[in-house]
Amino acid sequence: MKKLIFLLSAVLFFTACSEDDASVIDQPTDTVEDLARRGCATDEVFKEQLAADPSLAARMQQIDEFANNFDLSEARLVNGQIVIPVVVNVLYRTTAENISVTQIQSQIDVLNKDFNAQNSDFSSVPTIFSGVKANVGIRFELDQVRRKYVNRTSWGTTDLMKKSTGLTPLTPTTKLNLWVCTIGNGILGYAQFPGGSSSTDGVVVDSKYLGTTGTATYPFNLGRTATHEVGHWLNLRHIWGDATCGTDLVADTPTHNTANYGVPTYPHYSTCSGSPVEMTMNYMDYTDDRGMNMFTNGQKTRMLSLFAAGGARYSFAQ
Template sequence: MKKLMFLLSAVFVFTACSEDDHSENDNQPRDTAEVVGKRGCATDEVFKAQLAADPTLAARIQQIEEHASKFDLSNARLVNGQIVIPVVVNVLYRTTAENISDAQIQSQIDVLNKDFNAQNTDFASVPSVFSGVKANVGIRFELDQVRRKYVNRTSWGTNNLMKGSTGLTALTPTTKMNLWVCTIGNGILGYAQFPGGASSTDGVVVDSKYLGTTGTATYPFNLGRTATHEVGHWLNLRHIWGDATCGTDLVADTPTHNTANYGVPTYPHYSTCTGTPIEMTMNYMDYSDDRGLYMFTNGQKSRMLSLFSSGGARYSFAQ
């Protein structure tokens, strides 16, 4: 079992990424037909860049971590039994394919509601070894509105340019979750901002080729789990391997992973970390293909719901 402690030393030092850097070439044209075979999420890279740029962010993150570690799930107070999050979808498009349909957007909202409420049909596939920790998070999402904007840009990168005046600025980010849909490029399916960051950039970004279950949704990322993964980050979940070899995701009931898993690993997949636990490759915060992801844990649930309690970073959503 892992201690719920925040290792700030791991994120105080930011060094530029080499081939995985998604900022230097944001203005370079890229092939908008790019299709990737492995899940790529830039949340950790964006987080490290924000830490380097904002000397006050680390302290806010530490407060959020302390609040999460003290939160008692049994005392959670939800509005009408659950948290309801309005979602503003910001579609930025250059091509007809990028201007995804309302039906594709709604299919993603439907997936989020199933995944965060244990109503996904594959929830029944959770192995018995994890049955005692699998969770119904109890968060619902409602489509608030869809905003669309034509922009003559082939890709956006991960510098939050889609959230500025060139794209669409965040709408009421303290009470609505903003979801930007656009072509990101560089093999990135999506990224999110952890709680504690600036309101102007708060939200989730998902590439239009990997949103929802219809339209442009592209196999093996055509079941809407990219958004589930990124919303998990927006709700303060880390990658299950802690973005380090045998690292910590700050959750006590998830096994220690060597690193990210890809494809759909054959169960049981054992870690070589201390204790050689069976890895939870089906957890939404791993990198498995969409069809291989289908569960959150109670520890992750507690971490997410702590945000909506008094003093929590997303308490304004619970009012």
């Protein structure tokens, strides 16, 4: 079991261009090589936000302490579930990027299956982890789709898609905003942890990795990029803690030495102390979509703590 501690390492500040800066250069689009490995920029964006806003570290520590002390019986559930409306903001330059409602709905369907243990591969969770695999009990409903044509080949990770250059978030204290656009640089998606500014709150997923139809591209064509990023939005860290043998602040996930890619052969042993079998099938690892199928009870408790009185996303539970 991993000790629940809050670790913040020193970070470097990278100046982000403003939305009106004409010198902003589009990021390179993905190559064939980029598609071979999952890329999530959540931790990098988080570190930049910490550098830009020193008070964020204290807010995050409070959120983590709240989660650590949370009793699952305190969760505000309606008919056993939290219901989250989703606003999908589509930014497109090409017809392909202007993804269909069918593709968007396929992603909502995946989220509902993955967060409610209704995914067909949930039964594939190895026996060693069967005692901790979780039905989180969060339901997602498509609230509306907003679209905007933009003459931009890619957006990078500077949150410009969330400003007037793209589409500003709609009611972010009661709705999950999901931006769909071309990110570039091999990044499939990223999210903002709770505690950050509401003006940038939400999840970003590249249009090539959203849902299960249309432009969804193998090996990330089963909607698990959004599952992974929504996990971050609900305060889950990468399972390896973004450090060698780091902590994800969850007690019932094994210590991973680093990220895993592809679909590792089970059992895959960690090189960390005790050589535990790694939970490579956890949604918060970097494996291919077909290799992911579970959250844990500890992750469930951490996520649902956000919706309790005093939790960082309590406004969603009202």
